[in-house]
Amino acid sequence: MRPLPAVLLGGALGGACRVLVTAGLMHWGGWPELLATSAINVLGALLMGLGMVCLAPGGRWPASEPLRLGLLAGGLGSFTTLSLLSSQTLLLIDQGQWLPAVLNGLGSLLLAVAGLG
Numbered sequence: 001m002r003p004l005p006a007v008l009l010g011g012a013l014g015g016a017c018r019v020l021v022t023a024g025l026m027h028w029g030g031w032p033e034l035l036a037t038s039a040i041n042v043l044g045a046l047l048m049g050l051g052m053v054c055l056a057p058g059g060r061w062p063a064s065e066p067l068r069l070g071l072l073a074g075g076l077g078s079f080t081t082l083s084l085l086s087s088q089t090l091l092l093i094d095q096g097q098w099l100p101a102v103l104n105g106l107g108s109l110l111l112a113v114a115g116l117g
Contacts, residue, residue: 006066010074038108044080045115
């Protein structure tokens, strides 16, 4: 498979997984949307870090470039949308909720970086 179709397929699947996981966390777990978004971004960063190590040439499960791009750039890229995090943070700022905005933005970023590391 070529890289572009792999990324497109991965993106479609990752986006669908994001919708399903968010809905599940909110519906069955009673999680607020901001917490569900943060959890998805942290989980995605953790999976990205694992994938970058394990799927790399010489990794535990070396994968072809199209497969790596499809899973990591496509799948996890659409599963973790920092644009949604950004829009939610901006909404909190617009509502004058500065502390939740800072905690949401910086907390998600720090946890995502920790997940990659």
